[in-house]
Amino acid sequence: MSKQRLVVIGGDAGGMSAAAQARRLDEELEIVVLEQGRDTSYSACGIPYWIGGLVDSREDLVARTPAEHRERGLVVHTCTRATGIDLEAGRVTSHDGRTFDYDTLLVATGGRPTRPPIDGLDAPGVFGVHRLDDGDAIRAWIADLPAGAPAVVMGGGYIGLEMAEMLQTRGLDVTVVLADPLPMGLLDADMGERVCAAMREQGMTVHTDQAVREVLLDDAGTARGVRTDQGSYEARVVVLGLGMGPEARLAADAGLGIGVTGGIDVDATMRSRTHDNAFAAGDCVQTYHRLTGEPAHVALGTHANKQGRVAGSVIAGRPARFAGVLGTALTKVGGLEIGRTGLCTTQAEAAGFAFRHETIEATTRAGYYPGAEDLAVKLIAEEGSGRLLGAQVVGGAGAGKRIDVLATAIWAGMTADELAGSDISYAPPFSPTYDAVSVAARVVSRTERG
Structure with a gap:
């Protein structure tokens, strides 16, 4: 045969x-x-x-x-x-x-990559971020730009935020233009506002609720900016971060x-x-x-x-199955780490869940330990059963990977009460006595008990 x-x-x-x-x-x-x-x-x-x-x-x-x-x-x-x-x-x-x-x-x-029907999107100086050749092209283009040259990033998802930070690292003056009200659309608004504030504190210009209508070109046909219904923004390089x-x-x-x-x-x-x-x-x-x-x-x-x-x-003949997704994801912009998993409140509502949610403020380490930074944890739990449905984490260095504990709990079908009682590690360089994950779970379970 x-x-x-x-x-x-x-x-x-x-x-x-x-x-x-x-x-x-x-x-x-x-x-x-x-x-x-x-x-x-x-x-x-x-x-x-x-x-x-x-x-x-x-x-x-x-x-x-x-x-x-x-x-x-x-x-x-x-x-x-x-x-x-x-x-x-x-x-x-x-x-x-x-x-x-x-x-x-x-x-x-x-x-x-998402590419809306915008005039000028195929002009020199406009780049997607999809393949290694795209990276080569962007590196070569910005190598010739002077320090402080204007750059526009279209979109505020994971790639948009990461590219905004990296262009800023390369010395460019970065403007982020969003069609949405806030960056990171899979976060709830209260958490997205923290991300937007951090971007601005880092020196980025952020324009929200402004869809780009046109990429503006110079006499040679090269990108020189973008136009929205609210204004025009100069750019020597335009990077697309509009999703996939x-x-x-x-x-x-x-x-x-x-x-x-x-x-x-x-x-x-x-x-x-x-x-x-x-x-x-x-x-x-x-x-x-x-x-x-x-x-x-x-x-x-x-x-x-x-x-x-x-x-x-x-x-090859071996049984196997893919077990689905929670949409767990993690990124950063500057010193701010951003994680999410499961359903945000709008997704939970659209899926027909009755739910409760709470957001708590904490620190990444014991408050007295050097380097402790602020973080916020938001938990969403099903009303009645207390089953965890979603989580979001936004905070300083060390905050982000806490999302993996929350993703594991949601994957396993744990309730907020079970997570609150679970054996999560503690040492002053890594968390307060009660980690933010435990505190958030306890607050949600307490709310559930009324």
């Missing part, structure tokens, strides 16, 4: 984790990877820090090169863009006319089922719901929220790697 062949479209987190896992479990399986760029297994999340000079080189962001994957028995074709999938014939066509037959297909085409949607156009054109979020519709084994021999993983797929059971799309490398590992396991 001839060898079975797996063809993987996409050579980053979802695709390569699937390929690597399938190779570990099945040494006989032929695995062919098509990657449209020249890099594999790279950290897109690290691009802002490379631009800011905190990461030395492009190579530092590559976990495993194409050559290293080939040494492990994978056939990797870089600079090869898949342009068509024939699901009935089991064949993928690339941009240069080559064809690749498969027995099993894994689509891992990643995410697609699923890149599922290739799959949709082929006839793979697409979900309500625009991502490829897969079950918990990452198998397409419409075609048994097709799988998908990473930012191109639709997953589900662990608390609501509703379809969700969350573009994060953590999920992409987990989904790829599940798909690779199932393809």
Whole structure:
């Protein structure tokens, strides 16, 4: 019998984790990877820090090169863009006319940055932050700008905040322009206001409720600013941080089922719901929220790697399932750390939960210990049962990773009362006697008891 062949479209987190896992479990399986760029297994999340000079080189962001994957028995074709999938014939066509037959297909085409229909968005001096080549281009562009040159960041999500901080680190005068009322739209307003205040205290200009209508160009056609309905803002570089949607156009054109979020519709084994021999993983797929059971799309490398590992396991014959998402995420701007998990109050309300929420103020260390900084923890719990539904943390150094304790508690279905009574560590360099997590849980459980 001839060898079975797996063809993987996409050579980053979802695709390569699937390929690597399938190779570990099945040494006989032929695995062919098509990657449209020249890099594999790279950290897109690290691009802002490379631009800011905190990461030395492009190579530092590559976990495993194409050559290293080939040494492990994978056939990797870089600079090869898949342009068509024939699901009935089991064949993928690339941009240069080559064809690749498969027995099993894994689509891992990643995410697609949001690009609204704005005049001038394709002009020189306007950049997205998606691939390593984007990082190269931004680094080269800002290298020639003088200190204090104006920069505009469009958007206030994770990438927007990180790029604003890193451009400021590089000596540019940063303006952040948001269509939303506050940065970090997945935070509740009271927590988003803390983020906005910290950005301004750090010296950034923040314009909220102002959608960009046009990128302004100079006589040479190069970006020189942006225009909103409220005003125009000068820029020698414009960076897009408007979020990420699923890149599922290739799959949709082929006839793979697409979900309500625009991502490829897969079950918990990452198998397409419409075609048994097709799988998908990473930012191109639709997953589900662990608390609501509703379809969700969350573009994060953590999920992409987990989904790829599940798909690779199932393809190689080992049972595995992806357990959903809570939307846990963490970032920083300047000295402020920002974490969130589960549902914010607007999401909890939309999902039909009756809930209570409390926000407490605390410090990252014992108040008398040097370096103690302020932090706030917000907890959301279901009314009646006390089950934890969501959490947000905003504060100084050491605050952010507390979100992982809260995410674990929500994942496990704990109540606020159970979390308040749990054995959380204490030492003055790390927390007050009662950590902010415990205090917040106790306050919410007390409120629940009335």
